[in-house]
Amino acid sequence: MEDLKIKIPPEWKRSVEEIDGHGGPVLVMGAQGSGKSTFCQFLTGHFTRQGKVVAWIDADPGQPFLGPPAALSLAVYAEPKDLLKERKALAMSFVGDTSPAGHLLEMITGLQKLYRRAAALDPGLILVNTCGLVNGAAARDLMFHEIDGLSPQYIVALESGKEVEHLLAPHSHRAGLLVIRISPSPDGKILSRDARRVARERRFKEYFRGAGFHDLALSDVGVHGPGLGTGERLGFWDVNRLSQIVQGIVVHAEISADALFMLVNGEYEGEELYTAREQYKVREVTVLKQSEMDHLLVGLNDEKNLCLALGIMRDIDLRDQSIRLISPLRDMARVRHLSIGTLRVNPAGSELGRW
Numbered sequence: 001m002e003d004l005k006i007k008i009p010p011e012w013k014r015s016v017e018e019i020d021g022h023g024g025p026v027l028v029m030g031a032q033g034s035g036k037s038t039f040c041q042f043l044t045g046h047f048t049r050q051g052k053v054v055a056w057i058d059a060d061p062g063q064p065f066l067g068p069p070a071a072l073s074l075a076v077y078a079e080p081k082d083l084l085k086e087r088k089a090l091a092m093s094f095v096g097d098t099s100p101a102g103h104l105l106e107m108i109t110g111l112q113k114l115y116r117r118a119a120a121l122d123p124g125l126i127l128v129n130t131c132g133l134v135n136g137a138a139a140r141d142l143m144f145h146e147i148d149g150l151s152p153q154y155i156v157a158l159e160s161g162k163e164v165e166h167l168l169a170p171h172s173h174r175a176g177l178l179v180i181r182i183s184p185s186p187d188g189k190i191l192s193r194d195a196r197r198v199a200r201e202r203r204f205k206e207y208f209r210g211a212g213f214h215d216l217a218l219s220d221v222g223v224h225g226p227g228l229g230t231g232e233r234l235g236f237w238d239v240n241r242l243s244q245i246v247q248g249i250v251v252h253a254e255i256s257a258d259a260l261f262m263l264v265n266g267e268y269e270g271e272e273l274y275t276a277r278e279q280y281k282v283r284e285v286t287v288l289k290q291s292e293m294d295h296l297l298v299g300l301n302d303e304k305n306l307c308l309a310l311g312i313m314r315d316i317d318l319r320d321q322s323i324r325l326i327s328p329l330r331d332m333a334r335v336r337h338l339s340i341g342t343l344r345v346n347p348a349g350s351e352l353g354r355w
């Protein structure tokens with residue numbers, strides 16, 4: 001691994017040899033900057049040098065080694081030199097944000113889908129690189145279900161103290177699971193919050209370089225997100241009535257059995273949403289401002305809801321019922337699902353906030 005300028009502590013070498021003996025799946029966990037991605041590269045280098053194919057699932061939507069942020073990616077490594085160049089993802093699953101908080105279901109189901117895809121390739125090793133979220137209730141839930149769903153042969157826990165012990169404890173009696181605890185390399189560096197953001201911006205910018213504008217008809221796709229495209233469109237009379245109730249400009253409204261979804265232009269009176277809820281007899285009212293949808297990340301997904309490409313939403317044409325977006329995807333004909341994320345970014349990579 002000299003080419004990659006990785007310095008390998010002896011215990012990293014021992015653990016890789018042990019994994020070589022028993023095989024995977026291997027799940028690598030540890031706090032931010034603990035060396036997860038570096039360890040995965042080392043492990044991949046070791047296996048590919050022996051002619052074994054490694055299916056690497058990147059389950060870190062914040063600082064992915066593979067693919068763009070806000071998605072999970074699967075790539076296959078057949079030779080050590082594959083590590084030296086950017087790998088094109090074989091499959092992706094859209095998360096919708098760079099932070100898994102608020103997207104735990106997308107994280108879990110995405111990992112499952114990519115794992116099934118990886119297993120179908122019958123590789124020499126399936127490797128899962130997880131994200132650095134190790135503290136708090138979301139981390140506990142996420143890691144519990146990632147391990148539960150994957151049922152790995154090995155967990156490699158990178159920790160200098162007890163940073164991930166609370167995440168390992170629930171699995172102490174899991175049949176067949178082997179846990180290897182190793183220390184982060186002394187050569188590891190923990191990036192500052194700003195440096196992590198800059199790294200994400202660079203990845204987004206590279207991803208959207210050369211992307212073009214596309215129009216996607218809402219009738220051509222199933223939409224998953226805040227409610228758009230899931231109900232019956234309300235007509236002019238109701239839109240007017242709702243505009244009066246919320247004291248704003250409602251430009252689009254839909255009603256389904258449980259919810260009313262509205263798109264508004266500008267400000268509105270949030271206090272009045274309960275009136276809309278009462279009058280339309282729904283459990284929930286969701287309101288989105290048009291400005292909040294502008295630049296929202298979307299997943300352009302295929303018939304199995306695997307992500308073909310990321311997109312950036314720019315405009316909703318309410319008359320034509322179509323969405324104008326920016327994406328590097330050339331052939332929009334394969335898009336069957338539109339998954340609406342929560343993070344807003346521009347094509348230059350800058351993160352613009354969340355709705």
Ligand SMILES: Nc1ncnc2c1ncn2[C@@H]1O[C@H](COP(=O)(O)OP(=O)(O)OP(=O)(O)O)[C@@H](O)[C@H]1O
Nearest residue numbers: 007032033034035036037038063132185187188189
């Ligand atoms: N063994 C090593 N030799 C040299 N540099 C290392 C080593 N381990 C980690 N580093 C460096 O430390 C930094 C953090 O490592 P890495 O990105 O692998 O951690 P991570 O746990 O994947 O972080 P994140 O949570 O941000 O994804 C990187 O700049 C990496 O190059």
Ligand SMILES: [Mg+2]
Nearest residue numbers: 036037060063
């Ligand atoms: Mg990493």
